[in-house]
Amino acid sequence: MAQLQFDNSAVLAEKIAADAGVTLSDCYQCGKCSAGCPMSASMDIQPRQAVRLLQLGMADELIRSRMIWLCASCHMCVDRCPNDVDLPALIENARYQAQRIKLCAVPEVGKFNDIFMENVKNFGKSQEVILEGAYNLLSGNLLQDMGSVPHMLRHGIIGPEIRAVREREHVRRMLTEAEREDEGC
Amino acid sequence: MLRYAYYPGCSMDTTGVTYRISIEYLAKKIGLELMEIPDWNCCGASSAHAKGKWQALALPARNLAIAEKRLPGLDICVPCAACYARLLAATVAIRESAETRSRIEEITGVTVKANANILTLMDVLGTEEGMAACAAAATRKLTGLKVACYYGCLTSRPQAITGIENIESPELMEKIVSLSGVECVDWDFKTECCGGSHQVDAPTAARPLVERIFRNAKSNGAQAIVTACPMCHLNLDMREEEINRKMGTAYDIPVYQFTQLLAVAMGASAKEVGLQKHFYPAFKRLDRTLRKAGTLQ
């Protein structure tokens, strides 16, 4: 069902803009966003181009891009935009639409987010040890940051104990509810 | 009175431990009462807002609701920049739209008004009362130490929500940290991003963000970087040696939480602010500064 929407990339572009509360014609393509973006060097599509794609009704290209996952949500672009175009909101909504069709062009980022939220759902709090460990396992980057572990153990920065919310059932319930709501968006 | 509801956030018990203990030290010294929100949960940073709008709003909303009920009338102090951004975003969303608010209440099953203000620890200490209390307690000076105050993105951006005036070059951290006697250098990367969780899940793309922060601080004469966030601190402190090794650079810049410098100026020992827990050696620079300034007890 969700698939249907993508038959029309132009409609999807409008939806992304509407959900983000952005008027696409506000952007006059000056490129200030790309110039200030700290992640731009690694992006396949530059922030300015992301808006252009939506203006042209080519949302499919945006949701397939790596840029929406590499964006660090730092909000530099919107703060420097002469027209207050909320690019991070556009990118966020492009991610939501990508997820609807199980698309994530930078799978490591998607995995990190999944494990993070799974953790919060289970314990109510984020467990850095589980997060890092599970992430390394699932992403195949087994030894990443392992050099830091002895230091962290020695100084009690990380430890085996689980920190959980007492009412963790409440957190789980509301997250399940929120997920349902998000799917409907 | 310096009394606030307190949201520490998940990192405070682990990678943010030096931040936590230095906050506790100085709070005791200046009579700052931080009332922890009972049974608080994760704010959702850095992933909930990538997964879905309502997930990103529901998590902070539960914390706001508990604070309203159990600690009524108190503003909420949030020392972690990422948590601050999430709690603030939820507060703004709830205040702005009755529809959003009732949707959130349906999802969370609790009532939430979001009438408490969300403040960073810098906001709290930067008040007239906070400044006066810190000034009175900071008796030994770290004179001669040149630092670059690094705010990161999340305490200041987006400007439409934080309302910070001089977004490219805020001055609040400088104002507070100067009470410890340090000299704050002028530099360009105060509100640039450290890469956040991308240092873990997209390291190749994100590492340069850290490198250029060190580069700019160094070229502007800083001997240390000062942060106000557990994630910014970890991303800089843990990556410095790796960057030197891999990129052939020679950065020699310890990274301190601004609260560590204040606590040391208030008399804290190296251990009391966790200097031995840093990845990049952090003890010598402060020790030397105190000896030179003649203020080591």
Ligand code: SF4
């Ligand atoms: S800075 Fe604003 S107006 Fe300029 S290209 Fe980027 S989004 Fe468009």
Ligand code: SF4
């Ligand atoms: S919010 Fe994303 S697109 Fe905008 S400047 Fe930051 S990383 Fe770049």
